[in-house]
Amino acid sequence: MNVGVIGSGSIGPDLAYGFLSALAAGEGGKVYLLDIAKKALDAGTERIHGYLNKALARGKMNPKAAEAIKSALVPTMDIKDLAGCDYVLEAASEDLKVKRAILKSLEAVVRPDCLIGFATSAIPKARIAAQALHPQRCFVNHPFYPAWRSLPIEVASEGADEQLRAKMLDVLKKLGKVPIATADVVAFAADDVFSNYICEAVRIVEEGIATPAQVDQIVNGAIGGGGPCNVMDLTNGNLLVVHIQELMQEVHGDWFAPPPLLSKQGTARWRNPKAAEDTSYTEEQAARVMDRILAVLLGRAYAVVENGVCDASDLNWLLRMSLGFNEGTLDLGKKLGAEKVAQLCLKFAEANPGFPVPRCITEKKLPAYLRDVKIDRDGEIATITVRRPELKNALSMQTVQEIKAALDELKKDPAIKGIVFTGYEGALSGADINEFLSINTREEAEGICTSAHPVQKEIADCPKPVVAALDGPVLGGGCEFSMACHARVVGKKLLLGQPEVNLGITPGYGATQRLPRIVGVEKALELLRTGRAAGAEEACAIGWAYGKPADDPVEAAKELIRGHIAGKVKVAPVDPAPVAVPDPVPDIDIGHHSLVIDAILVDAVKRGLALPLDEGLIVEAKAFADAKDTIDSCIGIENFTQNGPRFQAAFMHE
Numbered sequence: 001m002n003v004g005v006i007g008s009g010s011i012g013p014d015l016a017y018g019f020l021s022a023l024a025a026g027e028g029g030k031v032y033l034l035d036i037a038k039k040a041l042d043a044g045t046e047r048i049h050g051y052l053n054k055a056l057a058r059g060k061m062n063p064k065a066a067e068a069i070k071s072a073l074v075p076t077m078d079i080k081d082l083a084g085c086d087y088v089l090e091a092a093s094e095d096l097k098v099k100r101a102i103l104k105s106l107e108a109v110v111r112p113d114c115l116i117g118f119a120t121s122a123i124p125k126a127r128i129a130a131q132a133l134h135p136q137r138c139f140v141n142h143p144f145y146p147a148w149r150s151l152p153i154e155v156a157s158e159g160a161d162e163q164l165r166a167k168m169l170d171v172l173k174k175l176g177k178v179p180i181a182t183a184d185v186v187a188f189a190a191d192d193v194f195s196n197y198i199c200e201a202v203r204i205v206e207e208g209i210a211t212p213a214q215v216d217q218i219v220n221g222a223i224g225g226g227g228p229c230n231v232m233d234l235t236n237g238n239l240l241v242v243h244i245q246e247l248m249q250e251v252h253g254d255w256f257a258p259p260p261l262l263s264k265q266g267t268a269r270w271r272n273p274k275a276a277e278d279t280s281y282t283e284e285q286a287a288r289v290m291d292r293i294l295a296v297l298l299g300r301a302y303a304v305v306e307n308g309v310c311d312a313s314d315l316n317w318l319l320r321m322s323l324g325f326n327e328g329t330l331d332l333g334k335k336l337g338a339e340k341v342a343q344l345c346l347k348f349a350e351a352n353p354g355f356p357v358p359r360c361i362t363e364k365k366l367p368a369y370l371r372d373v374k375i376d377r378d379g380e381i382a383t384i385t386v387r388r389p390e391l392k393n394a395l396s397m398q399t400v401q402e403i404k405a406a407l408d409e410l411k412k413d414p415a416i417k418g419i420v421f422t423g424y425e426g427a428l429s430g431a432d433i434n435e436f437l438s439i440n441t442r443e444e445a446e447g448i449c450t451s452a453h454p455v456q457k458e459i460a461d462c463p464k465p466v467v468a469a470l471d472g473p474v475l476g477g478g479c480e481f482s483m484a485c486h487a488r489v490v491g492k493k494l495l496l497g498q499p500e501v502n503l504g505i506t507p508g509y510g511a512t513q514r515l516p517r518i519v520g521v522e523k524a525l526e527l528l529r530t531g532r533a534a535g536a537e538e539a540c541a542i543g544w545a546y547g548k549p550a551d552d553p554v555e556a557a558k559e560l561i562r563g564h565i566a567g568k569v570k571v572a573p574v575d576p577a578p579v580a581v582p583d584p585v586p587d588i589d590i591g592h593h594s595l596v597i598d599a600i601l602v603d604a605v606k607r608g609l610a611l612p613l614d615e616g617l618i619v620e621a622k623a624f625a626d627a628k629d630t631i632d633s634c635i636g637i638e639n640f641t642q643n644g645p646r647f648q649a650a651f652m653h654e
Contacts, residue, residue: 197228418464433641445508
């Protein structure tokens with residue numbers, strides 16, 4: 001895939017570097033970085049080379065990969081060089097006239113099927129592409145700081161061809177982004193919330209309530225994000241926020257007018273990094289600052305949802321990831337409660353005429369949403385997607401309970417005849433490592449297993465067919481949850497495994513009991529005891545997955561469900577009946593892995609399989625607790641958290 005980035009100023013080189021990295025790790029291709037000024041182009045190219053050198057120096061990239069990325073970068077001052085691009089992102093200016101002029105020049109060069117994006121913070125696509133030859137292939141693609149590694153990207157696609165829209169989303173995923181759909185309105189979703197949050201912080205400074213240093217300290221201590229003034233200094237964003245607010249003022253009214261101090265500050269910094277600033281504050285200051293900041297954050301976030309600009313779950317994730325807060329803004333509202341949210345916003349509106357308070361706040365009926373799980377409906381088939389891409393779709397306890405909530409909703413929906421279970425981009429990880437590290441007792445160790453088993457049982461017992469659609473890494477708990485489904489369809493990038501023995505522990509979400517019932521005892525023991533991963537072809541060959549590796553596993557899973565509904569094929573959960581185990585079990589070279597953990601694992605398989613599945617899972621949970629009590633568990637987990645999964649732990653076999 002060939003990609004063009006127009007603009008080598010503040011954001012273009014960062015976007016180009018992120019795209020280069022994603023292409024190098026995926027399907028490959030060229031990235032053309034265009035600017036009309038040689039000085040800017042040279043500076044942008046040098047910045048990209050600097051990122052590569054830093055990655056090399058830190059050991060995060062090998063020389064061969066760095067050279068491949070460097071050779072895939074094509075700096076140019078000639079727009080005709082973009083003729084062969086599949087996608088071009090304009091990131092040169094926030095000026096509407098400039099954007100339109102670039103679009104006109106670009107459309108004269110690229111193919112009619114080339115996708116065109118605009119990296120704008122606030123200008124609707126409809127305005128930019130009003131005179132476009134092919135407006136249906138134009139999109140707002142609004143990235144966030146730091147653009148080279150920040151995952152979310154807003155996509156406003158009103159008026160776009162549906163096939164081109166799907167293609168745009170696919171391209172952005174291949175370029176390492178997580179696209180979030182928004183309405184094509186001024187400031188879209190995140191910047192509506194963010195820009196007003198910044199302005200309220202500036203008003204607080206303007207009124208002498210707190211200094212920039214105090215505001216940052218108070219806000220960052222309460223909700224994270226680094227502090228609004230600090231963010232403005234990092235991004236040199238004062239005048240951009242002024243521009244966003246002026247556009248919002250035109251649409252929404254005078255409360256949205258930017259504070260005069262923001263324009264006066266201009267490109268000057270709010271904070272002096274070399275000075276010893278006084279960041280101390282009183283409790284009264286903190287209360288005044290946070291009451292106002294929270295009112296604006298919550299008021300605008302709920303307005304974005306209520307006005308249909310962005311889905312609640314999407315917005316919650318988007319704001320946390322783009323603004324760097326400790327939790328999603330809607331999560332924060334849920335924690336405070338509808339009563340407190342209404343109190344904050346109504347008090348603020350009384351003191352600030354023109355501030356709009358959403359009806360859901362005044363009526364104290366905050367919108368319901370799932371934090372980690374998305375539900376999508378396609379006719380009579382629904383898809384449950386675990387969406388935690390920043391954590392490889394790890395399964396926290398909340399995630400597990402949200403899977404249950406999604407399943408319960410779909411079971412009750414008479415229009416839904418079948419369910420696809422997947423993770424974002426097909427991947428599924430194990431238990432959330434932060435929760436795992438908090439386990440201190442045998443009871444807690446067993447509890448983390450037994451809290452998941454009933455949810456898996458609901459999947460297995462669902463009267464509607466549930467098929468897992470998987471691609472990429474599917475490991476540990478994610479692999480185990482997929483085995484509770486009635487069938488599994490996999491993509492060509494699948495890498496499945498139960499790597500628990502690498503951490504000095506045993507599986508706890510059902511692998512010792514379901515895997516042997518699916519692929520046979522001998523193959524299961526080999527996979528469990530070695531912790532090795534299997535690819536897509538092997539997964540299909542051993543019967544773990546249905547059919548052959550698919551180009552689009554989600555669509556293949558839907559087709560399998562349709563076949564089941566039509567009576568052409570049969571999918572069913574794992575047979576819970578006891579299974580005979582060879583005695584003794586076959587010898588396997590377990591390499592460096594712990595002998596004591598291996599013994600616990602083999603015993604759990606043997607004793608558990610002699611029982612019906614539900615009773616075998618109880619055996620597994622107790623074995624997990626046994627393993628967690630060992631010295632080798634401490635060694636394995638410490639090695640994993642400090643060195644990552646690629647370094648072998650030095651087990652003591654005790």
